[in-house]
Amino acid sequence: MSDFYLNSNLLVYIGFIVGGVFGSFLNVCAYRIPIGKSVITPKSHCPNCGVNIPWYRNLPFFTWIMQRGMAGCCSFKIPIRYWLVELIMGLFFAYYAYLYSMDSDLFSLIIRASFTWLMVVVAVIDFETMIIPDRFSAGGAFAGILLSFYFPAMHLEIYNPSPWEHFSSGMQSVLGMLIGSALLYWIGAVAQIAIGREALGEGDVKLLGCIGAFCGWQGAIFAIFGGALLGTVLILPVMFFQRLKASQSCESSHSKIEWGGEIPFGPLLALAGLIYHAYASVYVDLWFNSFQSNF
Ligand SMILES: [Zn+2]
Incomplete structure (x- = not known):
């Protein structure tokens, strides 16, 4: 037992x-990608x-x-965003390493x-430039579909898939992409x-196709409404x-978030x-299933 805890702890640190x-x-x-650099x-x-930055x-x-x-x-100040991204990725990977210590499922670890x-x-990228590069949205959707044909566990709970189940999983991915983008x-x-002007970018539509390809139609629908909800919860207080600050200081509200202003939806969808x-996914899929069985 103690060996197991040691291993699982070590994996979590490595994941981080x-x-x-x-x-x-x-x-x-x-x-680099938005400015076209390698x-x-x-x-x-x-x-x-x-100046080149040495590894240390x-x-x-x-x-x-x-x-x-x-x-x-x-005297350059490194934006805190760099550190936050490293921290967020560290925490996610630590969590995935913990899950791996439970299920030993290497494939799920890589997909996650x-x-x-x-x-x-x-x-x-979308937060900073209001652009979602095609290589990630459309490229991601394509990769998600290919992986779904290859690894049915992405959409089905099976461990020894038949050729039919490979096909079925791939189709679920295609369906997720189409339903997500179309909706x-x-x-x-x-x-x-x-509102009389463009509300959503084409990049958002392609990004949701990518989310649907990886998560299926349930995940795509969840991302739209979850993203809108997150937007409300995160942006309204801001x-x-x-x-409040503007009314106190009487300064111009230029470059601030306003009603109907340009807020990238991509980060919220992602x-x-x-x-x-x-x-x-476990809870959302259960909810969708209960919904379907009522018909
Ligand atoms: Zn410098």
Whole structure:
């Protein structure tokens, strides 16, 4: 018993460190891909003075804390977002390592980790640039469908799949992609008629296709409504306090979140998709099943 606890603890620590390393790479991708730079070359360098960053100043978690958010080479302040992404990825991977210590299911571990990386990189890029690169949304949807044909456990609870079950799982993925994209497309179209301008981007529609391809139609529907709910819960308090501050200081409310302002929906969709995939799918699917059996 004590051996088991030791192993499971060790796995969780390893998961945390590996998550931090993947988070660090994610930060590089989120910075370089939108501006069309390679993510492999050149080596990590300071975005301010261009000096190469040696490995000991490029450690996940530690560097930001040790240098108190400052770059080692110049007066550049490293945004806290870098550290937060590493921490979030570390925590997710630690959780997945814990699950792996329970079920020893290497395949699930890889799918969980990849989907999480994909959702977080999309969230960061969309949050900062209002763009979701096709390689992640459409590319992710394509990868999700291929993986679903190959690994039916993504959509079905089986361990020795027959050829028919491989096909069935792939079809569930295609269905999830189509239902997710179509539903969000129509919500966007109705909203556009209602408010008279574009409400949702094409990137959001493709991203939801990707979420549906990995999670099935239940996950896609959950992501839309969960994302809208998260938006309300997260953004309303921000708007409230900004109003409060603006009314106190009488400053112009330029560049602040306002009613009908441009808020990227992608990060909220990605976060809700992640919640479904990492935790909520059991409960959400049960709810959908009870709903179906009433008809
Ligand atoms: Zn520098």
